[in-house]
Every structure is written in structure tokens, then in C-alpha cells.
Amino acid sequence: MYTLKFDEDLCKTCTTCDCLVMCQYMDLDIDKAKEEIMKISEGEDSFVLQDCVTCYGCEEYCKRGNHPFYLITERREEKDILTSPRAITKQWINIGEPQGKYKVGEIKEKMLSFGFMPEFLRWVKGRLFEDIMPSFIFGQEFFCNVVYIHFANTSIIKERLPMVMDNFRKLGVKEVVCMHDECYGSFASLAPAYGIEVPFKPIHYFEYLYNRLKELGDEVRPLNIKVAYQRPCSSRLSPDKHHFVGDIMKLIGVDLVERRYSNKNSLCCGEVLRMASGYELANDVQKRNMDDMVDSGAEYCVFNCPACYAALAQKVAKKGIKPIHIIGLCRMAIGEK
Ligand code: SF4
Numbered sequence: 001m002y003t004l005k006f007d008e009d010l011c012k013t014c015t016t017c018d019c020l021v022m023c024q025y026m027d028l029d030i031d032k033a034k035e036e037i038m039k040i041s042e043g044e045d046s047f048v049l050q051d052c053v054t055c056y057g058c059e060e061y062c063k064r065g066n067h068p069f070y071l072i073t074e075r076r077e078e079k080d081i082l083t084s085p086r087a088i089t090k091q092w093i094n095i096g097e098p099q100g101k102y103k104v105g106e107i108k109e110k111m112l113s114f115g116f117m118p119e120f121l122r123w124v125k126g127r128l129f130e131d132i133m134p135s136f137i138f139g140q141e142f143f144c145n146v147v148y149i150h151f152a153n154t155s156i157i158k159e160r161l162p163m164v165m166d167n168f169r170k171l172g173v174k175e176v177v178c179m180h181d182e183c184y185g186s187f188a189s190l191a192p193a194y195g196i197e198v199p200f201k202p203i204h205y206f207e208y209l210y211n212r213l214k215e216l217g218d219e220v221r222p223l224n225i226k227v228a229y230q231r232p233c234s235s236r237l238s239p240d241k242h243h244f245v246g247d248i249m250k251l252i253g254v255d256l257v258e259r260r261y262s263n264k265n266s267l268c269c270g271e272v273l274r275m276a277s278g279y280e281l282a283n284d285v286q287k288r289n290m291d292d293m294v295d296s297g298a299e300y301c302v303f304n305c306p307a308c309y310a311a312l313a314q315k316v317a318k319k320g321i322k323p324i325h326i327i328g329l330c331r332m333a334i335g336e337k
């Protein structure tokens with residue numbers, strides 16, 4: 001059985017307790033944060049288990065390599081503290097169930113993973129991907145399953161993720177370019193945290209895009225526009241890749257505007273909050289986030305996650321800000337859109 005690697009001793013000696021002190025949805029000082037994380041670690045009740053909105057932020061805030069959010073998720077499941085109504089949780093579990101309806105393109109040693117996001121079947125095209133397409137993988141059989149940490153359900157991940165790894169193993173793929181942070185986070189953070197073996201090298205698609213744009217050299221033209229970036233919750237599982245947003249914007253001549261809610265202070269798109277905490281908080285967070293984009297003078301809102309796009313694209317457009325996925329923005333810079 002797969003067990004979470006969480007080191008309680010690291011918390012005992014921690015002098016910052018950033019995991020909970022920096023939480024944007026709860027207000028804890030260091031002493032209280034220490035008390036609560038120790039309670040959670042020792043399996044005791046904590047209000048954090050009720051109030052956490054599953055933004056994944058604490059996975060980034062902990063600088064000691066511990067996994068506070070995975071631990072919160074474990075404890076919630078043990079104590080049957082649901083984050084959403086049981087019927088919705090069940091519906092999501094059914095959606096991700098392997099049913100033999102996956103799609104696999106040309107099998108090569110290096111392939112793209114679209115996870116279970118059909119948007120990528122339409123978005124991934126053009127010269128940025130000409131050296132790798134049509135080598136892609138899509139469907140539940142290759143689904144990273146990270147979404148279930150939003151639903152306090154690590155047991156389904158522990159059951160399904162090893163099977164997903166076996167499916168990759170059977171393909172013989174050596175490198176997987178993950179088109180979604182959740183996939184990358186699953187293979188580079190979640191699986192190792194549980195001791196689940198990953199039989200390939202995961203590559204974040206930001207890194208792929210950055211390198212591809214550099215290869216295209218002079219074909220890349222500065223866009224000279226101001227953009228706000230909507231950072232998704234799943235990006236918190238790979239904070240070491242976040243710098244590529246700035247790197248890519250620099251390469252394509254885009255001004256990434258200063259915002260109150262950016263980088264570590266990024267706000268959720270609202271989709272998860274709606275499921276985990278209801279409409280009132282989701283609407284409030286969306287409003288603060290979009291007002292911040294407007295105040296920053298952004299002309300475009302650049303998305304990374306298709307779910308963030310679905311939640312916010314129309315709403316930012318109504319505020320006069322053009323929504324675009326980062327792939328579309330990069331394609332614009334090489335004259336494709
Ligand atoms: S989880 Fe990380 S940040 Fe939080 S108390 Fe433990 S070591 Fe410190």
C-alpha cells in the first residue's frame with residue numbers, strides 16, 4: 001500500500017510554519033499554525049480540516065519538502081470530512097474511471113500528455129508542436145487523478161495512479177510533456193510523495209514551449225501587449241516551473257503586469273471554491289481577482305489551465321480583458337493567430 005511521506009519532525013523544528021501562516025483563506029499566526037499542523041500530523045481534529053478550500057497553496061509555501069496539503073487531504077478522508085456533497089464527489093470519481101476510451105497518437109519515446117482535457121485536442125497544433133505531434137496521449141487510462149485531492153479522496157489516487165503508470169510503461173514512452181500542471185504535479189510531486197514509481201521523465205509544457213520558442217528564434221516577434229496571468233491551483237505542485245511564465249513572456253515581448261494577486265498570492269479561478277466552499281466565497285474571490293486584473297491595466301488574461309479558462313474567460317471578457325490560453329499567445333508571437 002502506498003503511504004504519504006510526511007515528516008512530523010520537520011514541523012516540530014520549523015520556525016516559520018509558512019504552510020498555514022501564508023494560507024490566503026485562513027488567518028493563523030505562527031503559534032496557531034504550529035499547533036494546528038501538529039494536530040493534523042498526529043491525527044487529531046483541527047478546524048483547518050473543515051476550513052481548507054483546497055487551493056493547494058501550502059504545498060508551495062512549505063520550503064522544507066513536506067506535503068502539508070496531501071496530509072490535510074489524507075486526514076479529511078480518514079475523518080470523512082467531505083469537501084463537496086457526496087453526490088458530486090461520486091460523480092467526479094465516475095468521470096475519471098478508466099473505460100477503455102482513450103486516444104493514443106503515434107507512439108514515440110517522447111509524447112505529449114493531454115491528460116483528460118479535450119481542449120488540448122483542439123489547441124495543440126502549429127509549428128510549436130510540429131516536432132512532436134501527432135504523438136499524444138489522452139483519456140482516463142492516462143489521467144493523472146490529481147483532481148481527487150480537491151475531493152479529499154487520496155484512496156482513489158492510490159488505487160488508480162499505479163495503473164496509469166503501468167499503462168505508460170506498456171507504451172514504452174521515455175519522456176512525457178505534460179500539457180497540464182495537474183499531470184506534471186502528479187508525476188513530479190504526488191506520485192513521489194506516495195512512493196509510486198514513475199516510469200518516464202515528466203516535462204512541464206512551459207519548459208517545452210520556452211525551448212521551442214528559442215529554437216524558432218527570429219520568427220518570434222514581440223507582441224507588445226500587457227497581460228495578467230491566471231495562475232492555477234495545480235501550479236502550486238510545481239512551483240519550480242512557475243518562472244517559465246515570466247521567461248516565456250520576456251521571449252515574446254509581453255509585459256506581465258504587476259498584480260496584487262500573483263505568484264504566491266495568486267487567487268483561485270473560483271471553480272474549486274464553488275465546489276468546496278460555495279458560491280459566496282467563489283464569487284468574492286473571482287471579483288477580487290478580476291478587479292485586480294482591471295486595475296493592473298492588463299489587455300489580456302493569459303490562462304494555463306483549461307478549467308480556469310472555462311471558469312473565467314467570459315467573465316474577464318465582460319470586463320474588457322481578452323482571454324487567451326498561453327499556447328494561443330505563443331502562437332500569436334509566431335504569426336499563427
Ligand atoms: S509543513 Fe512545512 S511549513 Fe508547515 S510546519 Fe511543517 S515543515 Fe513547516
Ligand code: SF4
Pocket residue numbers: 019020022023024025026048051052053054055056057058059069072
Ligand atoms: S490548501 Fe490552501 S486553503 Fe488549504 S490549508 Fe493549504 S493554503 Fe490553506
